[in-house]
Amino acid sequence: MIQVFTNNFKMFSQKDYDDIIYEVDINTLTCPNCNHTGNFVHHGSYERYIQVDIENKVIIIVIRVKCKFCNKTHALMPVAVIPYSKFSIADIISALKIHKNNAKVPQIIDMFPVFNLSTFRAILNRLGYIGSSNLFL
Numbered sequence: 001m002i003q004v005f006t007n008n009f010k011m012f013s014q015k016d017y018d019d020i021i022y023e024v025d026i027n028t029l030t031c032p033n034c035n036h037t038g039n040f041v042h043h044g045s046y047e048r049y050i051q052v053d054i055e056n057k058v059i060i061i062v063i064r065v066k067c068k069f070c071n072k073t074h075a076l077m078p079v080a081v082i083p084y085s086k087f088s089i090a091d092i093i094s095a096l097k098i099h100k101n102n103a104k105v106p107q108i109i110d111m112f113p114v115f116n117l118s119t120f121r122a123i124l125n126r127l128g129y130i131g132s133s134n135l136f137l
Helices: 014-022 091-099 105-111 119-128
Strands: 002-004 040-051 057-067 073-078
Touching: 014 040, 014 057, 014 073, 091 105, 091 119, 105 119
Parallel strands: 002 073
Antiparallel strands: 040 057, 057 073
């Protein structure tokens, strides 16, 4: 995956993705596998979804590129999309800020219906926040 930097952390539509990717010159990208620059060709696409709330998700067609030097393929992904997560970075950061202010997980889940107990616990665990015995009270 190649992360494309943008100021739009509330990306929730195909148009948002397309606008971001349209600005990318693949001849300036560096392959994360072999570190060569300017060796990419378009290689296809796939569907990726982002959970907007508990009932709605947005499907985005993600562009893939292939490095002509090492033959590895990579997705072009805005930084607003966290690898291997269906949640937006904006929702996770907002929830973590509230969590940092000693809010309990059930309160956070009430405020962010995109999460349920197990998904938010998994996020906290993945980020190393699990450890407090009263965290979930």
